[in-house]
Structure formats: C-alpha cells, structure tokens
Amino acid sequence: MKEISTGNKAVAKAVKQALPKVVAAYPITPQTEIVETIADYVTSGQMDCRYIPVESEHSAMAACIGASITGVRTFTATSAHGLLYMHEMTNWAAGARLPIVMANVNRSLGPGWNIWAEHTDAMQERDTGWLQVYVSTVQEAYDTTIMAFRIAEHNDVLLPVMVNLDGFSLSHIMQPLDTIEPGDFIPPIHLPYAIDTKNPMGYGGLTTPEHHFQFRWEIERSIRDSEKVIRETEKDFAKRFGRKYGPTENYRCEDADVILIAMGTFGKEAEVAVDILRKEGIKAGSMRIRWFRPFPKLDLAGKEVVVIDRDYSFGYGGILAHEIMAKNEIKVYSVIAGLGGQEVTYDDMAEFVRTRRIGEEFWFGVTKHV
C-alpha cells in the first residue's frame, strides 16, 4: 500500500512487521518518533512485544542484550549521544554474537549542542563488530530495516546490525512508502546458544588470551561471511518485492571519468549533481556506499574519485575517504561537508567535482578553493 511516511515512521512500521518480542529504548531527537510509534503499537495491541522503557541508552542496549540472549528478536533505536552512551554495551552485543537490530538516526555530537545530521556518531562505533548500513530514502529505510533482521539472525552472521538514517533530512522527511507483507521473508529466529534453563551454561565468563583471540577471529570471519548473506537477502528481497539493493548504489558510473562518492541522503542527491555535470560534458558518476561494514569492494580502476565525508577523524581526515584510499590504494579529493546539518546542495556537489584537486582535502565553507 502506498502512503506518505517519514523516515522514522517507516522504520517503526518495518519493526512492527518484523515481530520483535522485546524493544528497549530511550528517546532522543531526532530518533524519538521511532520508539514513540513502536510504544504506541505495543500499547494499542498492534504488536505482541514487550516495550521496556529505560533510564538511559546504556540500559537500553543492556536490556536488548539480556532479551536477545534468551533467543528472542530485539530492536532499539537511538542517535548521537545516546549511541555513544551505549558504546560499552554495543561492543558487548557484538562480542556476545547477539543479532540485535538498531536504527541509528545520524546526528552530530555536542558541544556545541546540535541536533542535525552528521555521520561521526556511527563512525565512532565502526570497530565494534556491528554491521552498518546507511540508507537514503524513506522506502530504503523501511526495506533495509526488514532485511536487517534476516541478515543479523542468519546463522552464518549472528551479529548486530545498525541501520543508519540521516537526522531530519531523512528521519523527518515525508516521502512515498510502499509497505509489503514480509510473510516468511524473515524466518523464525533461532539462536544456537540461547539461554535454556533446562540446559544451564555459563555466559560472559573470563576467557583466556587464546580463547579471546579465537572469539575475535570468529567475529571477523562472520562479518566476512555476512557479505554473502547480505547479497542473498537483497536478491531474495528483489525477487519477492521488486526493489533492488546492493553494497553500493552506482549511478552512471560505467563510462565515468570521475566518481562522486557519499553516503546517506548526500549519496542520493549526488545523482542530481551527476546529471548536471553530464550536461556540461563532464563524464561523472556517483556511488553511494550503502554497507559500510562489511566495507564493500569498489570498482574504481582508472577513475578519479571525489569523496564527501559527513564525519571527521580529528588529526587524520575524512573517515570514508581514508577507508576508500586505503582499500583501493588510490588518492581522492576529500571533501568534508554537511557536519552538524550544514546545507549542501546538488550544485555544491557538482562544484566539488568541477574544482577537484586529487590528493587534497577541502572543508566546504571553511577553506577556499585556490
């Protein structure tokens, strides 16, 4: 059924249809609408689910961990400071191999107090063992949330998944949404080592270096295996529901000389910049990174690359740009733009490409092009 929905409501609707048994969450702008909507579904009897209101995000993740380890489907949502307050527990969730799904509405970190979009919050969770995906439309937020449960719970993965959507620019925008009936698309959850009172086991005990090392490798092996699971899940989704997704969304890349890379809503608006550049005779293409963990293999051979980072690693550089450079052994033009919700238009993006200086970094609105 087609309707007009916000990004937040789309995520809540997807969660409702995924039939989780426990949702534990703490409200935070601009995510609040997600958990508020889910709480409403639960209290009105539309969801057979325990909603646990908690006093902090650390507790929200702890409650999800406790629920998930009993073998039930769990979900939470957060943003920015809430995500970082969870940080100890996000590491625990991945280390304990719990397939929790979380929506993170990307927002900047204070001070100064700022509630608008930025990716640095999720980037600071980069090395926790969570799978990370960044979406760009209301429809994609909905579809990806549904897929996230199946991917996380797959026995070759058993890792938590974070679905990232840009604060306000996607969480609060209203776009057409075509909801589906997932049916058996998400199989029943089966955690191989769920707590079973008839078969008591120890959890989270002291591990010796050799075992700890083995556990770390198991996480890495599973996240590598998740590439295949993601591919299969997206393929089955396309077959059943007609909408195609992949590790990246490539637009007019085949014959392009220069490729503009970004994530989230910037990655979608970049397509408009590409159309403008093509009209000027510049053979441009755009590549929107969807799955950030596992990091996709990119086909950039023979192309010049411009990367927009909506995040920053102080003393180092744009995080996405550096990951692309390291993985592909190339130099890029690294543009830092959109921090704290800074307005960046398709015209600005086209200008980044026109005035690119490969190997250099440019802070939009702060430094000047020579």
Add this chain to the structure above:
Amino acid sequence: MFEIRIHSRGGQGGVTAARLLAMAALHDGKYATACPFYGAERRGAPVVSFVRIDDHPIRIYSQIRDPDLVIVLDASVMDTVDVLHGLKKGGKVFVNSAHSQDLAGCSTFNVDLTGIALKEKLVVAGNPILNTPVLGALAKMGIISVDSAKKAIREMFTDERNVRAAEAAYKEMNV
C-alpha cells in the same frame, strides 16, 4: 519538478499542510516529498516547510531555493520575512487573506482561509485550522486535483468539516 515553500507560524499546521499536499500529489499519481525545516523555532515563530512534486522519484534533500509557488498561511509573517525570496520569475504566491495582494513580479492568489475555518468552527486550541482548507485553494490553482485533495484530507481527518472547508476555499477563490 514543481517546488513549493510554505510560510506559517509554529503551531499553525504548516507541516501538516505540506504532508497533505504530498499525499494529494501521490493520489494524483505523482512523486512528492515534504519536509519541514527544523531550526530553533518554537510555537508562534515564523517557520517554513517545503514540498516537491514531480513525475519522477525525487532525489533532492536540500532546501528549496527558487520555488515555483509560495504559500503564506499567516500573512503577518510577511512583516518580518521576505516570502518572495528566490521565487521564480512569474512564480505564484498564495496568501491566506480576504484581500488581494499586490506583489510585484508574480501572480497572486488569495482566499480567507481563517474566515472559512471560523465559519466551520474548525478551531483547535484557539487556532483556526488552515491546512485542510488550503488544499481546496491549491486544487483551484491546479496544483492538485480536487478528488485527491479530498482523499488526502479524509485519510488524515475523520471530521468532514475539513472537507467542507476545502470545498468552500475552492469555491471562494478567484483564479
């Protein structure tokens, strides 16, 4: 692509107007996005929201810089806000007012939405409801169809007075 900027005051329903407009456009078989601009504004302060309507999926998230149509739900914001800012040459302006507006370089439309809302007793917390009657005015301007306007209103509100208010705005407005 047809781009619309809505000026109102916080709490007057500008965001809901944008949503209803997007819903009506969807019923017309088009693509639409509606987005409020979230700043530090509070109830009573001048606010803007945006609607884009197109025959193709909309890939733009940045704010509308040169709208085709400006909707002013509260004429008093015009004292402090340049509502014509960036308006395309020959663009349209709709103002909620009983009086026709004299604005240079654009075609102006007006109808007294506040009067219509008061007549229908469409008042919530002391505020006359403007976001449903405005759809009638926009239908008259050909932005959306009358049927889709009514369908969108009925999807969101069960009170038929909202539809009647939209019909009254449609009837009263001169184009």
